[in-house]
Amino acid sequence: MSSRSGLAAILTLVFATALALGVAAPRAFAFYADHQLANPQQEARAERIMQGLRCPVCQDESIAESNADLAGDMRELVRKMVAAGDSDAQIRAYIVARYGQWILLKPRFELSTYALWLAPVGFLVVALVGIGFYFRRLRAAAAEIASKPLTADEKRRLDRWQAQNPENT
Amino acid sequence: MRAAFYIPLAAFLGLAAALGIGLTMNMRLLPSALIGRSVPTFNLPPVPGVRPALSSANLKAGKVVLVNIFASWCVSCREEHPILMALAKSHVVPIYGIAYKDTPKATATYLANNGDPYQRIGEDETGRVGINWGVYGVPETYVVTKTGKIAYKVVGPISAAILTQKVLPLVRKLEAEP
Known part of the structure; x- marks a missing residue:
């Protein structure tokens, strides 16, 4: 009995410390990370682009599948760019310029x-x-x-x- | 034996070796796509009362600088923090900070508790500027040339070894350039 309450006290302390240190996950800012665009055609286009982009954190998942925070931010970025009227090629080029070819799950056909x-x-x-x-x-x-x-x-x-x-x- | 035996064998061993090297490579150590290019254009708000703000213009002011992307919620940033503090005290190279996906309040508390090695700090609450830098995890540290080009990138906590063997020699070399 006493050992169980001791464990509970330790767990409480661990969680309190984690919270105090700010170890908890960062605040979620990105609305469009987990919300679809209102326009179904735009959403389908965003979805197709997101399927083809590698999540930089969990490297064998696309940003459409990954639960990583950064993947969420990138989903938001793609959806906002789609909504703003950027073309598929423009959106991919924007992300490739920052993360390299490697970010494309299907590499382009070029010299390298x-x-x-x-x-x-x-x-x-x-x-x-x-x-x-x-x-x-x-x-x-x-x-x-x-x-x-x-x-x-x-x-x-x-x-x-x-x-x-x-x-x- | 004959060539008909050795050629396919050699081809197989060569392929196996190439794929083996590929498999054991550390994917996280991929070089930044931005190396050799200009820093992304950005203009971040400051952490009020702590340090002046950071924008891309500050990185093109004719000085070699380090840009450190950090966050108060990031555990490995605490690991490298003493090294950044020591570097700041040595006045060898200014360190500019980008607080990635953080709040001004949390950043201020973090720096009050652990010391503040930064000369300027930009608060990137949404993480959008982080994506422009091609971050895939905090902390990341960039060496920026006098003209605002990214010369080198350290992914993960900067160690004393990386600092003395890679970063500082590069800083000295870049400082010597016109």
């Missing part, structure tokens, strides 16, 4: 990302060429063997096999 986009095609081509060479070599080997007459030993083994498997001859 050619390798990224073209590597899968490259691997496919290499694999197809490799398979082509493999079959060509197989066919060449088969043709070479077929062009030679059987040796005496091969002839004897073939005769024996045929005698044992008459249904296959």
Whole structure:
């Protein structure tokens, strides 16, 4: 009994200290972080842009999904820019200028990302060429063997096999 | 053995090594997209009664400065605070502060309790100026050149080692430039 009330007292103290130190999450200012735009077309456009922007805090989530504070601020920013009439490209460029290409979940197709986009095609081509060479070599080997007459030993083994498997001859 | 065996093996090992390096890289250490560029344009209100306000014009005044983005609610800012205090006392380079997503009252209390290393402070209540600086977490510290270009960025609490090995040599080098 006394140990439980002791624990409660400690927890109270911890929370009080946390509050006093201001460790609690910062105040939420951003209205449009969690409120949709009134115009459904604008909201759909904002939604599409937000899906494509990486949250700088939880780096494998888009700002549309993330609960991070900064993601909320960025949602507000995107919604306000959409409402102000900025184009999709303008909004993305604004954020890329500040956070870099890396902020785009789908990287642009440009000089620094050619390798990224073209590597899968490259691997496919290499694999197809490799398979082509493999079959060509197989066919060449088969043709070479077929062009030679059987040796005496091969002839004897073939005769024996045929005698044992008459249904296959 | 033959090339047909070694070439794919070498290709595989090369790819595995490249991807391995990529996997073990610390994503948080990505360089700022703003390095080499001018500081974003902003004009922030002061913390009344504490320090003068901060705007981008103050960063283009022909002095090398540090811009430290901090918040009273940020735990790791407390970690670096003594280092900033010591740096402020040394008068090597002025430190300007941006109080990110904070209130003037909370900022004033924080600085009254922990000391105030800043010569100017801009109060960024909404965090909008923070986004203009490309912050992804507080604290962040930027080295700004005499002409207001961002030369370097430290993400996370600044350590004595980063300060003496990276930041201060860079400050001295930039100070020597016209």
